[in-house]
Amino acid sequence: xxxxxxxLSVRMILVTLALTLLLLAVMVIGLTMGSSSSGLExxxxxxxxxxxxxxxxxxxxxxxRLPRVLLAALVGAALSLGGLVFQxxxxxxxxxxxxxGISGGAAIGAIIxxxxxxxxxxxxxxxxxxxxxxxxxxxxxxxSGRTVLVKDxxxxxxxxxxxxxxxxxxxxxxxxxxxxxxxxxxxxxxxLSASMIQHVGMLAAILLPCFIVIFIHSNRMNLLLxxxxxxxxxxxxxxxxxxxxxxxTSLMISVxxxxxxxxxxxxxxxxxxxxxxxxxxxxxxxxxxxxxGGAYMVVCDLLARVLPAQGExxxxxxxxxxxxxLFIILLRRxxx
Amino acid sequence: xAIRVNKLSYAYRRTPVLHDLxxxxxxxxCFIVLGPNGSGKTTLIKTLANLLPVSGGDIFFxxxxxxxxxxxxxxxxxxxxxxxxxxxxxxxxxxxVIMGRTPYLGVLGVEGRTxxxxxxxAIEYTGLSRLSxxxxxxxxxxxxxxxxxxxxxxxxxxxxxxxxxxxALDLAHQxxxxxxxxxxxxxxxxxxxxxxxDINLAAMYADRLLLIVDGRVAACGPPAQVIDEQTLARAYxxxxxxxxxxxxxxxxxxxxxxxxxxx
Numbered sequence: 001x002x003x004x005x006x007x008l009s010v011r012m013i014l015v016t017l018a019l020t021l022l023l024l025a026v027m028v029i030g031l032t033m034g035s036s037s038s039g040l041e042x043x044x045x046x047x048x049x050x051x052x053x054x055x056x057x058x059x060x061x062x063x064x065r066l067p068r069v070l071l072a073a074l075v076g077a078a079l080s081l082g083g084l085v086f087q088x089x090x091x092x093x094x095x096x097x098x099x100x101g102i103s104g105g106a107a108i109g110a111i112i113x114x115x116x117x118x119x120x121x122x123x124x125x126x127x128x129x130x131x132x133x134x135x136x137x138x139x140x141x142x143x144s145g146r147t148v149l150v151k152d153x154x155x156x157x158x159x160x161x162x163x164x165x166x167x168x169x170x171x172x173x174x175x176x177x178x179x180x181x182x183x184x185x186x187x188x189x190x191x192l193s194a195s196m197i198q199h200v201g202m203l204a205a206i207l208l209p210c211f212i213v214i215f216i217h218s219n220r221m222n223l224l225l226x227x228x229x230x231x232x233x234x235x236x237x238x239x240x241x242x243x244x245x246x247x248x249t250s251l252m253i254s255v256x257x258x259x260x261x262x263x264x265x266x267x268x269x270x271x272x273x274x275x276x277x278x279x280x281x282x283x284x285x286x287x288x289x290x291x292x293g294g295a296y297m298v299v300c301d302l303l304a305r306v307l308p309a310q311g312e313x314x315x316x317x318x319x320x321x322x323x324x325x326l327f328i329i330l331l332r333r334x335x336x
Numbered sequence: 337x338a339i340r341v342n343k344l345s346y347a348y349r350r351t352p353v354l355h356d357l358x359x360x361x362x363x364x365x366c367f368i369v370l371g372p373n374g375s376g377k378t379t380l381i382k383t384l385a386n387l388l389p390v391s392g393g394d395i396f397f398x399x400x401x402x403x404x405x406x407x408x409x410x411x412x413x414x415x416x417x418x419x420x421x422x423x424x425x426x427x428x429x430x431x432x433v434i435m436g437r438t439p440y441l442g443v444l445g446v447e448g449r450t451x452x453x454x455x456x457x458a459i460e461y462t463g464l465s466r467l468s469x470x471x472x473x474x475x476x477x478x479x480x481x482x483x484x485x486x487x488x489x490x491x492x493x494x495x496x497x498x499x500x501x502x503x504a505l506d507l508a509h510q511x512x513x514x515x516x517x518x519x520x521x522x523x524x525x526x527x528x529x530x531x532x533x534d535i536n537l538a539a540m541y542a543d544r545l546l547l548i549v550d551g552r553v554a555a556c557g558p559p560a561q562v563i564d565e566q567t568l569a570r571a572y573x574x575x576x577x578x579x580x581x582x583x584x585x586x587x588x589x590x591x592x593x594x595x596x597x598x599x
Contacts, residue, residue: 008446091424219445223435225425229387229418234491235411235439280426283444 012284019291023073026298030069031061033306063197069298071195071203071259072315076266076297078207078256080289081214083267085249088221088282089242090154093272094330097132097253098264100158104165105135106250106257107188111172113258114184125206128258132250135161190263190316192301203259210252211290217245218282225280263297263316265323270296272330338363338398338495338527339384345392346376346383346551353379354551356393361529361544363494366521368542369531370562372572376551377531378419378499384529385416385497397495411439415488419499420481423472429483430468433459436490451490458486462516478509485516496520498530502537510534514541539563539586547571563587 031043042057079097086095086102097103109131113124142157173184220241223231228238256263270293271285278284300318307313339361346354353376361367371377382388384395386402395402397414405413415436425432434455438445447455459468462482472480481501488496498517502510517528518541532538538545538559545562547555549571555562568576568589581588 216443219438219443222427222445223438225427226432226435227418227425229382229385229416232387232407233385233411233414233416234435235407237407275426281431283446 008281008283011278011281012287015278015284016287016291019288019295023291023295023298026295026302027069027073030072030298030302031065033302067195067197067200068192068301070197070200071192072297072301073294074200074203074207075192075256075260075263076270076293076295076300077211077290078252078293079263079266079297080270080293081211081267081286082249082253082256084271084282084285084289085214085221085245086267087271088225089245091225092155093275094155094268094327095158096265096267097249098262098267099162099327100139100155101135101160101162101165102132102139102158102250102253103257103262103264104162104169105138106132106254107262108165108168108172109134109254110258110261111169111176111184111188114180114187115172115176122202124258125255129251129254132254132257133247135165136246136250186314187261189314190261190319191314192260192304193312195259199259203255206255207252210248211286213248214245215286217241218286221245221282222280261314261316264320265327266293266297266300266319268330269319269323269326272326337361337396338365339529340396340399341384341393342396343393344380344383344390344395346379346388347391348379352551354383357548357551357553358393359546359553359556361527363527364521364525365527365543366517366541367527367529367544367546368538369529369546369548370533370535370538371548371554373533375548377533377548379551380548381416381497381499381529381531385414386410387416408439411491413493414495414497415491415493417481417484417488417496417498417501420477420484420501420504423475423480425472428469428471429464429475429486430455430459432472432483433464433468433486433490436487439491454490454492455486458489461489462486463512476509478505478512481505481509481513482516485513489520493526495527495529498528500531500533502532502534510537517541535563535568535589536581536586539588540581540584559587563589 028043042054043061047061083096086097086100087093106128110124110128112131113127118124118127139154139157139161142161169188173181176184220231220236223234223236224238224241232238271289274285274288274292278288297315297319300322301315303318304315305312337360341357341359344354344357345352357380369377369380379388383390397405402410434447434451435445436458437447437451437454441447441451459465462485464479464482464486467475467479472483475483485501501513501517505513514537517530520526521528542559544556544558546553547562547567554571555567563578565576565578568578575592577590577592578587579590580586
């Protein structure tokens with residue numbers, strides 16, 4: 001049995017490596033496909049040999065597809081990880097930033113930011129972060145009788161907060177000038193199209209440190225799953241760790257939302273799927289969610305680009321169409 | 337002394353739960369806390385585990401105030417086994433047991449060979465070798481409790497605190513858990529402090545008993561002294577007869593039905 005014990009680092013490396021390869025593969029496919037298809041060979045030439053390819057194609061790949069694919073990967077990673085953290089902290093496999101209304105709160109903040117005419121990053125990012133923190137606080141206050149994190153109460157208050165956020169978003173939209181409306185609605189539904197490489201870079205600069213902070217806390221998340229008293233008796237500073245994880249995750253979700261709107265259920269689908277395959281150890285799950293979630297979002301975005309006969313649809317549509325039924329299945333299973 | 341508690345008080349919000357508790361626990365002792373429901377037993381064991389902030393008085397662990405230990409220092413000396421509940425954690429027995437090594441490991445808790453050996457031994461010691469790959473949530477109450485004790489053993493503590501480890505277990509599992517704790521004291525010199533609601537079981541295994549009622553010390557001493565008809569009648573508010581256990585030199589309590597209800 002010591003065989004399986006000591007395999008932790010091996011498992012971490014193998015899983016991470018496999019999912020990284022998967023991510024790279026779907027990213028390459030993402031670069032080749034779109035309204036005008038470019039062959040694999042063409043993509044390779046353009047990416048690795050400067051000025052050797054067709055200028056038009058080159059512009060499409062460098063300016064449009066590459067930022068978009070990178071953005072999708074980052075966003076998928078952040079959303080999956082957000083779901084994983086919330087599920088661990090709330091000990092509830094149905095918890096997810098979107099379902100709990102954290103994303104909704106960030107969206108309200110972001111819309112206010114857009115209405116005020118702030119730039120996407122950092123302006124809208126900051127208002128979105130404030131919005132998500134406000135909803136997080138609201139959910140915790142509503143659901144806390146005594147302990148901070150009561151299981152069902154928290155999920156239920158999250159659902160209500162989410163409903164309230166949707167109403168506020170609708171209200172804000174209805175008082176917005178017509179010219180901005182289309183933009184906001186498209187963004188809100190999870191739009192990855194209007195991404196510039198600078199935005200992607202700034203997003204990465206915020207998200208990557210968040211990923212690291214969460215990875216450092218991955219073993220503590222394991223202990224928290226045993227219960228906060230158990231974790232505390234094994235030396236975990238429960239309140240501090242919970243606070244750090246909640247704030248880091250909120251920040252991660254907010255900047256993601258402010259960049260590409262409400263993309264739901266990624267944080268539900270990916271952690272659940274990965275847990276089934278590689279088990280409950282967060283030290284493996286955290287890197288797996290980063291790379292696996294990235295790959296999933298790249299694929300979803302690809303579907304959103306390819307499926308419609310004309311134009312494209314927001315990526316959030318695809319993730320919701322896959323995720324919402326899964327949520328119902330999980331809910332039914334957990335009631336049994 | 338393993339533990340010295342001096343005028344300990346604890347209040348939940350404004351409601352006092354523990355009042356001026358004073359007692360000591362010697363090293364290598366099996367010390368069992370008894371008391372009626374709601375008397376503050378669980379609260380007491382949690383304050384001893386430093387899981388609740390005391391509102392008055394002091395707790396000393398090995399002559400040093402509990403508050404002066406860092407989280408890690410305390411986790412390497414004191415292990416806590418909570419009341420058995422529904423365990424919905426997704427880990428297997430060995431994954432859970434090896435988490436007891438956390439206080440000795442780095443931030444990611446990557447285990448080395450010695451840690452694996454500790455976990456293997458603890459699992460063997462508690463008789464769980466055949467179940468080590470099973471998930472915690474698929475075990476019976478007694479097996480789960482033993483797994484948590486194995487995890488506590490992995491922490492290499494000087495003191496183990498247990499909250500009703502035999503509650504809701506059948507007779508064979510009750511004896512098995514108590515025997516396990518007794519051998520642990522004998523083999524490794526660990527101090528055990530445990531909350532129980534089973535007076536007869538406590539009388540058999542405890543070196544000393546602490547009876548608390550409404551958060552106050554009602555009696556403290558060896559079983560022969562605490563298990564007294566008048567003391568228990570006052571504490572529990574029912575008629576109790578005490579005789580000698582046919583199993584050995586321990587007092588035994590017998591409940592007496594209300595007069596006329598069984599004639």
